[in-house]
Each structure stands twice: as C-alpha cells, then as structure tokens.
Amino acid sequence: MTSALRLPRSTLLRHALFFVPVAALLIASTYLLSAFWNYNLAEVAIFAIAAAGLTVLTGINGQLSLGHGALMAVGAYTTSLLLKLQPGFPFVLTLVAAIVTTGLTGGIIGVAAARLRGPYLAGATLALAVGLPQVAIHFGSVLGGNQGLNVASPQPPASLGASFPQEQWLAWIAIIGAVLTLFLLANLVHGATGRTMRAVHDDETAARLAGIDVGRVQVVAFVVSASCAGLAGSLFAYWAGITAPTGFGLQLSLQLLSAIVIGGLGSLWGAVWGSIILVVLPVWTSNLAGSLNLSSDVTNNLPLAIYGAVLVLAMLVLPRGIQGTLVALVRSAHHMLTRRHLYQRTAEADL
C-alpha cells in the first residue's frame, strides 16, 4: 500500500503536488464567501506573504527584525509611485518592481544587519520602523505626505464577466501570490540554502568552521525576506486602495513579528496560522465589543486589549506557538497509538 502512495523523490514536485490543489481549493472557496470575508481572505494571504518572509529571516536564520512593516512600505510606495507616474503600467510589473526595490533595500539593510546581534539588531530595525514612514512625509510632494497616494483597484479581466466581484478578484490575486511565495520559500527552506541558514542560526562559530560564509548567508536571508515584504506591501497597496505613512507604522512590524511567534516560530505553517489570527481575531473581538453596548472608549480599545492579552497568554501557555503545539499533539497521539500496538503485540505473544 505504501508503495502506491509513495510521494515523488523531488522536493519541487512533492511541494507542487501539495500547493497546486491548495491554491485551487482556496480559489474555489472564494465563490462561497461573502464580499466581506473575501476581502479578509485577501488580507490573510497578504500577511502570510510578509510573515513567511519574516519566518525565513527570524525563525530560520535567527535575525530579529522589528522593521518589516517599513519594508512593506517600500514595496507599497514603489507600486503606488509607479501607478502615479504611469497610470497604465502593467499590473504584474508593478509587483515585480516592488519586489526588486524592496529586495535591494533589504540587501543594503542586510549588509548592515550582518554585523549586529540580538538586541542591537532589534534596536536598529526598530529605528527603521519608526523612521522610514517619516521619509514619505518629508518628501510629501512626491510621496503624498500624510494623505498618501491613491491606488486604483486591479480590475478583473473581462473574460470573468462584467459582474465579477472586485473583492473576489483581489482575493484571487492575493491567494496566487501567497501560494507562489510559500511554494518558493518551502523549496528554499528545505534545500541547501535553508540548511545553511539553520546552521548559522544554531551556532555561528560552528557554521563558520564548516566553511559557511555567515555574513553572506545573513544578507541573502535579508534579501529573500525583504522581497517577500515588498510583494506583500505592493499587494497591500492594491488591497487598501491607498498608501499612507500611518498604514505602515510600528504596529504593523510588531503585528508581523507576533504573528510568526504565535503561529509557531521557524515554520512556514506558523506564518500562515499567525496571519489568520492577525486578521480574524480583530474581526471577532470588534464584533464582540460592538455587541456589548459599552462606552466608545472601551469598545474601540477592547480588540487591542484582547490582542495584547492573547500575546501574553500565548507566550505563557503555548510557548511553541500553534504549529509547535500541533506537531507535539500529533506526535504524542502517534506515540500513544504505536504504544498500544506494542502492548497488544506483547499480549498476543504472551498468549
């Protein structure tokens, strides 16, 4: 039986066998969802792209970044500025441009970051998260200042029919982007590059002794991670319809980081779980707060308070995140089952 179900040897093929049906399933599910949830699904997919990139950098390569929101801003502004200057610019090329500029930015930051460790890196990226949005305000004439730049929504192709909903098309684009990103990252992480990244994370000195160029690996991780943030930022600009400094504040960076830790650090699955929580939890809590009939100060801040409390509690109760806990559960269930088999076998043998 096992031989019939054996998965292909090639990692690329095995991942493709998994990701293609998942993409098809997700796209099919958009037909069942309301416009509101399609919009949220698109947001989950966008966050998953950025969070997966951050997972490669922080979870696998061990470099803490508190500034990924700023990198998303680079991507979003690249796309928005392109569309402002050239309104008819092809959609896919605006995404590619965002990926390239953010990847380059990430490369520059990565060269600086390769010299920094632990809290020093955290501090530098934190300053980046706070400082970079201010550039958009200073160069207001080009980048729109506090008002930001408007971005026209991508129009669904005519072949889908004139009445095809905008939100659903947005969800399709984001899903395809997310699945493609996760597919590429899964290959990267399970290949040689991922192995060297993990080696650098576990023990820098040992990695260096094994002939790994630690600085280079760290810069590569930053470029990969930033490129993902750039794609996410670009899609975020289309999703939000506007690119303004307030959308890319410190909060965004912290949300991304908390998502990958709550989801389960070091696993791409964790990035997906974390992104779902990031989007769905506020929807639930604001519905809850709205239904409780409290004063506006309480209603407006309750979702944030719950989010903060969830972060604290998750670290106390689920230190390995959702994915880590799931894996542990599956493992212990498996363990119990196999042990029962063992007992049965020894019992039969005794008879």
Add this chain to the structure above:
Amino acid sequence: LRTFLILTVDGVTNGFIYAIVALALVMIWRATRVVNYAQGAMGMFTTYIALYAISHGVTYWLAFVIAVSAGFVLGAGIERLVVRPVESRPALNVVILTLGLLILLEALAPMMFGGQVKSFPAPFSRVDLSAGGTQLFVSPFDIFVVGAVLTAMVGLLLFFQRTTIGLRMRAAAFGPEISRLLGIRVGRMLMLGWGIAAALGALAGLLIAPAIFLYPNNMDEVLVFGFTGAILGGLDSPVGAVAGAILVGLGLSYVGGYVGSDLETIGGLVILIAVLMVRPQGLFATRRHRLA
C-alpha cells in the same frame, strides 16, 4: 548661535529623559537579559494614574510619589507574574511577551481613563528664564527635569555601590547561580530590579508628559529613543546608556532644527546605524564574550 543654544538646551533636556528610560532598559537587560519593550507604556500608564489623582484634588507632588510607587509595584508585579515563567524560554518569546504587555497597557489606558489627548501639569513654569535682559533659553521646568534625573542617577549609583541590597542585586545580575549558593534570593532581587526600573520609567513619563501631552502611545517614541541611546552606549553599560541617550537627544534636536522636523527620527536612525557599523556593541561596551 541663538538657534544653536536653543537646540542644545532642548536636546540635553530631552536627552536626560531618554537617559532615564535607557537606564531602566539597561538595568533590566543586565539583570535578566530581556529588553523590556513595555517600559514606555508602563511609564505612560503610571502618568495616567498621576493625572487621575491630580484631577481628584491631590497635589502634584503627592501624585508624583503615587505614580513612581505605582510604577515600582507594576514593575515588580510584572516580573513575578509574567516574566519569570518565561525566563528559560527562547529570547524571542520574552520579546513578544513584553510587546504584548505594551499593546495591552496602551489599550487599557484609554479604556480606564478615556482616550482623548490630555495635557499634564508641570510643577514649574515652562517659560524661559532671563537674567538682566538676556534670555537664557532655560525654563525652570527644564532645570527641574535635569535635576530630577541627576538625583535619580546619583541615588541609584549610591544604592548599587554603597548598600548591601545594591551589592546583592549586582551579584544576582552578574552570577545568578553563585549568588544563589551564597544565600542571595535571586528571584527577589530580579523583582526589585524590575520594580526600580519601572519606577524610573514612571519618572520619565511624568517628566516628558507636560511637553508631549498624555495619550496612550505618547511614550512610544521616548522608548525608541531611549532604546537607541542605550544601544548607542552599549546595553551593558549604565554610564554608556546615559551618555548615548544624551547624544541621541542632541542629535535629534540638531537634525530637527537644521534639517527638518520631519526627518528627526530618520536622523536618529542614521546616527545609530553609523555608530553601530563602527562599533557593533555600542560606544562604551567593554569588549568581552557576548552573553546573548
């Protein structure tokens, strides 16, 4: 020259406030190898408590004492209740925990005290002094800020160098295992350290609030600049943290005054990156094996 003087005074005054946040961060870092990102939010929360007391007829000075004591209790409580259980976990978990506390406190404050921006009283005039017709660019409140911070610093120095508890705290931070064998109650020392650090944060909150007003995330930038200062000076060195923070204050003030106020934070970032490229462990860190 006039602008230069004004900017210098501004920079030094702000720098002293960043310095006290930096000092609090360094204290906690040395003791528990944790960067407390909730430091600023804790100071914000205690400032709200002070304002609540003042609006109920309490004098400024009593409210001042209440806020600093509340900070101490808050800090010690947080260490005991939520930080200690995660101490042995990966460093990133503690980072997320303090970020969670930051978000929680910033949401609780408007829920309890109301969300609108509030002004906070200053105990002394904020109008610049003048002596014999020449303006001095220094207000009585500026002098109070610098004086209060210096008092706190000297007090801390004496506490750590001259008292038994101070010695025990240093020992607990330096070598927890050996200290424990020598009969020092390390857990209690850590609690005390967090309490003192949070009291410093409360002081910073009280001193900055008259200038920047009081609202739930009014301390975010103060925390970032205090952190920047601490990193600039080296997270292991209290003297470095103070010097680094004053440097950050001056740097931001000059960038804001001469280049453009929008670019203040980006200016701070450039300074930070430039210094870290030359000295990745900060200006004042002694070269030794990194512990984290």
